[in-house]
Amino acid sequence: DVAEPEDHSMDGMAMGHDHHEPDLNHSTGENELKLPPILKSDKETEDEIHYTVDAQKGQTEIFDGYQTDTLGYNSSFLGPVLKVKKGQTVHINTKNSLDEDTTFHWHGLVIAGAADGGPHSVIKPGESKEITFKVDQGAATLWFHPHPLGNTAEQVFNGLAGLFYIEDDEADQLDLPNEYGKNDFPLIIQDKTFDEEKQLNFTEVKDEDGMMGDTLLVNGTVNPSLTIGKEKVRLRLLNGSNMRNYVFKLSNDQAFTQIASDGGLLNEPIELKELQLTPSERAEIVVDFSKLQDTDQLALLTGEDTVVLPFNVKEERTGGDNVNIPKQMNSIAVTDEEKSMKVTKEIVLDGMAEDVTINGKKLDIDRIDFTQKKGEVEVWEIYNKPDEMGGMIHPFHIHGTQFKVISINDELPPENLRGYKDTVSLDSGDRVKLAVRFDEPGIFMYHCHILEHEDNGMMGQVKVE
Numbered sequence: 001d002v003a004e005p006e007d008h009s010m011d012g013m014a015m016g017h018d019h020h021e022p023d024l025n026h027s028t029g030e031n032e033l034k035l036p037p038i039l040k041s042d043k044e045t046e047d048e049i050h051y052t053v054d055a056q057k058g059q060t061e062i063f064d065g066y067q068t069d070t071l072g073y074n075s076s077f078l079g080p081v082l083k084v085k086k087g088q089t090v091h092i093n094t095k096n097s098l099d100e101d102t103t104f105h106w107h108g109l110v111i112a113g114a115a116d117g118g119p120h121s122v123i124k125p126g127e128s129k130e131i132t133f134k135v136d137q138g139a140a141t142l143w144f145h146p147h148p149l150g151n152t153a154e155q156v157f158n159g160l161a162g163l164f165y166i167e168d169d170e171a172d173q174l175d176l177p178n179e180y181g182k183n184d185f186p187l188i189i190q191d192k193t194f195d196e197e198k199q200l201n202f203t204e205v206k207d208e209d210g211m212m213g214d215t216l217l218v219n220g221t222v223n224p225s226l227t228i229g230k231e232k233v234r235l236r237l238l239n240g241s242n243m244r245n246y247v248f249k250l251s252n253d254q255a256f257t258q259i260a261s262d263g264g265l266l267n268e269p270i271e272l273k274e275l276q277l278t279p280s281e282r283a284e285i286v287v288d289f290s291k292l293q294d295t296d297q298l299a300l301l302t303g304e305d306t307v308v309l310p311f312n313v314k315e316e317r318t319g320g321d322n323v324n325i326p327k328q329m330n331s332i333a334v335t336d337e338e339k340s341m342k343v344t345k346e347i348v349l350d351g352m353a354e355d356v357t358i359n360g361k362k363l364d365i366d367r368i369d370f371t372q373k374k375g376e377v378e379v380w381e382i383y384n385k386p387d388e389m390g391g392m393i394h395p396f397h398i399h400g401t402q403f404k405v406i407s408i409n410d411e412l413p414p415e416n417l418r419g420y421k422d423t424v425s426l427d428s429g430d431r432v433k434l435a436v437r438f439d440e441p442g443i444f445m446y447h448c449h450i451l452e453h454e455d456n457g458m459m460g461q462v463k464v465e
């Protein structure tokens with residue numbers, strides 16, 4: 001008989017496995033949240049935009065009085081926000097100033113394999129490469145990170161991660177908070193472990209099932225707090241952690257409104273009190289601070305009571321008029337045809353730690369696991385096979401596409417998973433059907449987004465032509 005899968009959803013992971021699970025420290029709120037700068041383009045016209053993104057190493061004062069060795073894009077730690085508009089042709093000069101190989105992966109972008117920055121697209125230290133692609137998808141909060149074969153977890157852990165915003169005219173028309181740093185804030189949420197000298201010693205904390213840290217950083221800020229006005233505020237959440245899952249809620253149990261998932265705006269705003277994000281998933285939520293008193297203490301929590309981000313609410317609004325979230329924001333639907341399609345790709349996620357596999361195999365970079373025709377929808381069925389110890393959550397990600405979730409265990413997905421997704425989390429024993437279409441050709445990776453699982457070969461390749 002099969003062991004009951006445990007509830008992994010709360011407070012990181014509660015697994016039946018021998019896994020190091022440090023508790024997260026509470027934010028004491030003493031540092032104002034840092035915001036990534038919006039990257040200045042090298043050149044922009046109506047139809048084209050040019051950027052330079054430089055992976056570099058440096059030192060960062062994360063803790064007062066300590067210099068931590070870190071990696072970053074165009075800075076010593078993390079990266080800037082790249083903003084592009086739907087319809088634009090984007091040129092990015094990607095530059096490797098590290099002393100190791102890296103790649104530049106644009107997570108969530110529907111672009112050709114040649115520009116996607118998977119493990120094939122190595123850039124050697126000191127070299128650079130220009131990539132070009134056209135943005136043909138709607139407004140969304142995407143991100144970018146390295147993807148070198150077997151070395152993704154460490155590079156991300158050490159700081160390589162940045163945000164990629166797509167904007168479009170229709171979304172701009174909607175009455176949503178959209179003033180960056182005023183009523184619209186990115187929150188890159190990552191857990192890290194620092195040694196006594198406040199260094200990130202990845203090899204010392206390495207865990208084959210994924211590094212879980214005890215120190216939470218939001219946008220690279222330790223003990224952050226965010227000052228906001230009494231108004232509706234948009235928070236763009238990214239779980240940028242190697243393996244930790246978060247279940248976000250507000251400390252006063254107030255509901256919030258999810259407006260977007262990985263691939264952009266949901267059809268309609270969804271009221272929630274709790275929201276789970278597994279590694280690489282994004283969600284945009286709107287929190288209404290307008291009814292709070294100055295004396296109210298409000299914080300974003302994960303799990304039962306871990307403070308992620310306390311808010312300082314001040315009287316004046318900074319974001320102009322208070323918004324009215326529209327009832328309809330997008331129109332995404334699984335079609336009847338898609339619902340009746342047969343499963344043509346079956347994916348079984350299995351194992352733990354070094355033994356993780358997909359369909360019983362580890363990645364072979366010289367093997368193409370599947371092929372699919374460009375522009376055609378296929379139904380992929382993903383199954384997370386439980387093991388005798390209960391198994392664990394695997395966040396399953398596909399490059400080069402934004403897919404739709406048809407069903408989870410034969411039921412309709414919850415409303416906040418009915419928008420475009422590029423990562424779907426599967427509890428142990430879950431079976432998920434996806435409607436997957438690639439609009440561009442190339443070789444695309446699909447994998448578990450626990451970065452150590454990816455590095456351990458829990459990854460495959462689909463060739464699209």
Ligand code: C2O
Pocket residue numbers: 105107145147280397399445447449
């Ligand atoms: Cu976030 Cu293979 O990617």
Ligand code: CU
Pocket residue numbers: 105106107108397398399400
């Ligand atoms: Cu990706």
Ligand code: CU
Pocket residue numbers: 356393394395448449450453458
């Ligand atoms: Cu996994």
